[in-house]
Amino acid sequence: MIDAIHYLIERFGLIAVFLGCIAEGESTAILGGFFAHQGVFEVEQAFAAAFVGSFLGDTLFFLAGKHFSGSSFVRKLHQKPAFAYACRMVQAHPAPYVLLNRYVYGFRLIGGVVAGLSDIGLPKFLVLNALAALVWALLFIGIGYVFGLGAEHLIGAELAKHERLLFGLGLGVIIAGAGSYAIHRFSVHLQTQTES
Template sequence: MSETIHALIEQYGLVAVFAGCLFEGETAAILGGFFGHQGVFVPWQAFAAAFAGAFLGDASFFLAGRRFAEHRLVRRLRKRPGFSHAYELVRAHPNLFVLTNRYVYGMRLLGGVVAGLSDIPPLRFLLLNAVSSLSWAALFTGLGYFFGLGAEQLLGETLHKHHRLLIALGIGVVVLLLGHFAARRLSRRRKDGEPADGT
């Protein structure tokens, strides 16, 4: 079973990293870096897949806000908690908003649409999005690479395929739990009327 899963990761893993990074993506980018360290992926290809997914995802959300502002899905997003706060931020600090929005867990999709609804020029958004996507992909794939290095140091041997899968599963669960906790805490702060952190 582990051999089959490992073979699927080798064959389709970079596509999964790209697809995962189209949306929130932290887990996908970290796992891309981890498998890059393990030689399952070429490290620069894992980074490139994470960058491309992050960049194209946010560009798509921006386009949705800019071109389809009256679509029912965009109107539904406007009713989500945090929309008015995000819109105030993007109007007050457009450059900083685009550069940092992807680091706020659970707000990336909403933030991209909000940016599209603002008056940020498309070229400026694309340039800032490229810078943000590069730094984000480097941070999270680098973190995954570091996890791979740490796992080998801890176990004192080259990881076997089933070790890789178990560690990858553990990384995924921990990242998802941390993200869920961060999103709940941010939501609670907004409900309490406290200013939200930018990271």
């Protein structure tokens, strides 16, 4: 069973990093960096998958806001507490907003759509988004790579396939749990701000 899962990660791991980075991809990018350190795939490949996925995802969300503002998808986002906050931020600080929006966990999808609804033009957005995606991919692939170094010190330099897989999956569960908790706390904070 472990060998089958490891084979799937070797075969489709980069595709998973790419797809995961289209949406909220921090945990996926970190896992990509971890598995790159473990030699499952090259670090350059993991970086490219994270960069392209992140850039493409934010561009698609931006275009959804720019060209499909009346769609049910965008209307549903209007109901989220973070939406009004994002609108205020993009109006006050458009360039820093595009550069930093992806770092607020659980905010990226709303943030891209809100950027599309703003006065930011497509060429300016693409340049800012490319720069932000570059830094973001370097940061989170790097974090995963450092986790790989830590795993070597904890478990030993020659991690067996099943140890790599279990450590990576455990890391993914921890990151996903921390991210869910952060989203919940941020949503509660925004909800209390809008009610008061």
